[in-house]
Amino acid sequence: VWQDRTIASSKLRMLEFSAFMEVQRDPDNYSKHLFVHIGQTNPSYSDPLLEAVDIRQIYDKFPEKKGGLKELYEKGPQNAFFLVKFWADLNSSGMLDGPGSFYGVSSQYSSIENMTITVSTKVCSFGKQVVEKVETEYARMEGGKYVYRIHRSPMCEYMINFIHKLKHLPEKYMMNSVLENFTILQVVTNRDTQETLLCIAFVFEVSNSEHGAQYHVYRLVKE
Amino acid sequence: GSVEQVPMRKRQLPASFWEEPRLS
Secondary structure (H helix, E strand, O other): OOOOOOOOOOOOOEEEEEEEEEEEOOOOEEEEEEEEEEOOOOOOOOOOOOOEEEHOOHHOOOOOOOOOOOHHHOOOOOOEEEEEEEEEOOOOOOOOOOOOOOOEEEEEEOOOOOOEEEEEEEEOOOOOEEEEEEEEEEEEEEEEEEEEEEEEEEEEEEHHHHHHHOOOOOOOOHHHHHHOOOOEEEEEEEOOOOOOOEEEEEEEEEEEOOOOOOEEEEEOOOO | OOOOOOOOOOOOOHHHHHHHOOOO
């Protein structure tokens, strides 16, 4: 049921993803603001299948040279490729940002196989990689499946500065015009076999909602 | 062909790509 309805290939499922900022209000209290968030879902067969996007429409938004999105997609498996459109919530003005604030990313994946995974996250500007983080995670058996957890991974300086600058733009259309050329590519690989387990292309706009960050997920196909 | 420099709005993307979901 997960496949074609959630971010899941035949080998790995993304359970959760969030990028956040946390500020200590007093010694016992923290406030957390989610910039983007994919929460745990329990899809059923009555839920609609994911819409498809032709991957050629977004090639130039991601690295195109050796090891780029095109080459990765051709290597497959093609059921591991997804596009996530985020409407990011930048409205954290109620929280006092300062040297004590923490910017982090948390994510969780699950599989039925015990693997060691590497998670590469590339931040791209005008389709060119500017920074990459590579993390290795080991499986933990939980409730009959293997779970991989990246908990509170610190955001890099580039991203923190980017968010600061974005938040200070006076109009939403200006933020969206900057975000048009800002993308993130996350590739999860089986460390031992080098098989692609998941490849998620993230694109962004600023949220207009009062309910926080929103998103849409698409399958990437070549028609 | 190359789609470089083409604004996202002019690409072939589903209508939902431009519709922010209303629910949290």
